[in-house]
Amino acid sequence: MKSGHTIACIGEQEPINLTSIAERINLSKGNTSKIANKLLKAGWVRKAQLNDNKKEVYFRLTPVGKKLFAAHDELHAKEKQRMYEFLERYNESELEFIKRLFGDMVDFYR
Template sequence: MNTLETIKWLVHDQVVHFVHLSEQRIESEQDKIFRYAQEQQLESIPRHLTSVHVIDCIGNNEPINNTTLAEKMNLSKAGITKISGKLLEEGYIHRRQLNDNKKEVYFSLTVKGKQVFELHKQLHKLEEKRFMQLLDSFKEAELHVILRFLQSVSTHWAKKEPE
């Protein structure tokens, strides 16, 4: 195998390893959120990380409707309807109609939802700081190559595979 082929396989193996670590990281993030919630004595927190991210999106964009929320989260409207129904039931969000449009529903956070939103924001700031410290070890030209690679991988993975 020539050097180029060897490097391609090393990149492949690292991407596979990265995916596995990402899955573990998501589980770790859920554990961290639950732990922080207990430390801050929050009465409850949604069980699913996607629900926490929906709360985050609502908190950053309130009031926000179902369609815009689905677009921003890159989820289906049906998925957002299901998650928002659960969040409404659990008291994390409010649903209301604006005066000029009785048909369209908008979401905003309750006090309980704002607590989860703030907690999530704190955790993300910590993670962003750690990640920026990692990126500090690369030169600008290297970061451009990394960015191009990640964009290519994202585009490749977003394509539908022929059945």
């Protein structure tokens, strides 16, 4: 799943460097580097350099990576739609309670 989110991050922000990917997907730079190397070996991403900075490495999706990005995006859109349909069974006050409950749970586990 981390590979999918890394592909999504690159697809949404390309070109993007390793540090920015790590920050956006909330992983260490070391773990992000390992994932990026796997994606490079699979041929889903490629390294790029921008003209103004030859030292910094950026990532872009390959054509195959772009297909995976589109599939990942479509999957999230379908899941989002399913969630909206699921939540339609609750009225406004019930949704407010659920929102408060989840917020309290997040605060509890911090």
